[in-house]
Amino acid sequence: MADPLVIRGVSIDDTFAEAFPMRGARIILTAVNARWARIAAHTMTGFATSVIGCKCEAAIERELGPEDTPDGRPGVSVLFFTPDSASLQQRLIERVGQTILTCPTTACFDGLPDAPERMPVGKALRVFGDGYQSSKVFGGTRYWRIPVMEGEFLIQEDMGKVKGIGGGNFLILAETAEVALAAAEAAVEAMAGMPGVILPFPGGIVRSGSKVGAKRYKTMIASTNDAYAPTLRPITTSDLPDGVNSVQEIVLDGLDAPSISAAMRAGIDAACRLGVIRITAGNYGGKLGPHHFYLRQIMGQPTA
Template identity: 65%
Template sequence: MDTKEQASPLIEHKGVRIEDTFAEAFGMRGARVVITARSPEWARTAAQSLTGFATSVIGCKLEAGIEADWPARETPDGRPGVSVLVFAFDADGLAKRLIERIGQTVLTCPTTACFDGLPDAEDRVNVGGMLRHFGDRFQSSKFLDGKRYWRIPVMEGEFLIEESFGVRKAIGGGNMLILARDADAALEAAEAAVRAMRGVRGIVLPFPGGVVRSGSKVGARHYKKMIASTNDAYCPTLKGRLGPESALSEEVNSVLEIVVDGLDRAAIEAALRAGVDAACRAGVVAISAGNYGGKLGKHHFHLRELVPAKPEA
């Protein structure tokens, strides 16, 4: 990472310095899963399990998060629901992960049903059509308005899942860094940012609570086999050892990152905009973003474009 030189102190928002850098994100494939259940609680329970341990494709082969709660009138079956976004490098991988995860976490969870949330997507992966085999030929299907749904008999009653799920091009790895005076300030700012960002549809924050404390760099300085290792330039405790190689100014004692995956650029921008705005508060020194010099990911989100032109009071 190499942001210090490019940072310009000229941009400021609500008294917080916005470094003139950009978040570098990657092309991924995304899908939206709508889980409904008899109560919002059960829908959310299934969604939480489905999205658990899905923080980074590097470690989990999938990035996923809860997108939104859906009111009953908006879901396909008229019950309360939760939508989940999932991201992987390609459609095949996405299908495999969905089959595993829905099979283990939604199929198993009382009263739930599972629908495709991207009906207009042209690319489709077969999920329900594979999970139906759990029905051991006792399953049946329904065909409604051009879509097939599978009904799999289970001990409780019946599990309903749509046969295919839409897959579209998506973006993973949008991010922002909150550089704060102390750990409390960093955490409060991050929490505020997450709350604001979660209001945006089309994105998820795949890390626990939406916040990452262990930002990483590509590879390692000392262990050859590590794919990624701690982002030393942003570790306040290493400022002394790294000296000028540290990206942090003296007053920064804690950094937190928020990673955003989204279905399209606009959604990520909207989320980052909301996040930056919310994070600019007392105790925060600067907002920055992570990138690899622009060489690895083709999607760049420049912070200066995300800040309102006129700082609000």
């Protein structure tokens, strides 16, 4: 058996996060200034925490300077994930159409130019122009110009689509709710802006991690993770060690496994602070998801 891994007094469980295949896209939003680019990104990625209820998972990947965007304006890179290929295109058409087309000064571009699979998002939205739209091709890339009351909305014809990963995670078990939240906030800050990864839950943190299905309500596809709910410790099969009174979870979606591993490494390291007792991860015994992120391996230690 391998020696226990302890980082700054925090025990790291010898377990793994079980993650699932997703389809992902990277969308570049630009605007007249960073404020409007942020507004566009927040609006587009709102209510996109979990595919369970939101049909997609999305969040800001990072902010971009004018030198990093196709139109030389401030921008934001957002990542989008859905469980299947067809729904990714549909969700993007809905969200770009309702939140970016409508948002003052914005333009919308693809952030995965090398992805061979393409989704005709701009091509679908062009018909808002009611026949007055026009397209331009520069360097083999087609852009649609859609006349609007403000002036003109510009959107790239197609967006790239790749096989991504959803559901990377780790749980922070702490002495108090204050410590758990502070450690989770530190983890989120450490992972902020890391390429190819998003944390789709509010502020990057989930307080209500779930288990598959429910014991009592058969129609529920997910319900409270009672094994980690401190208020239920004496009346359920609890996985909480003595001294733990609150748990926060970090959930990650990513464009590839190395991106998720790198972000988990940074996040777990930042979460190892005074008052945190243990860090573990959620899995289903490895039977449901093909992607397994072993915490010890991620932190540079061999697994047992």
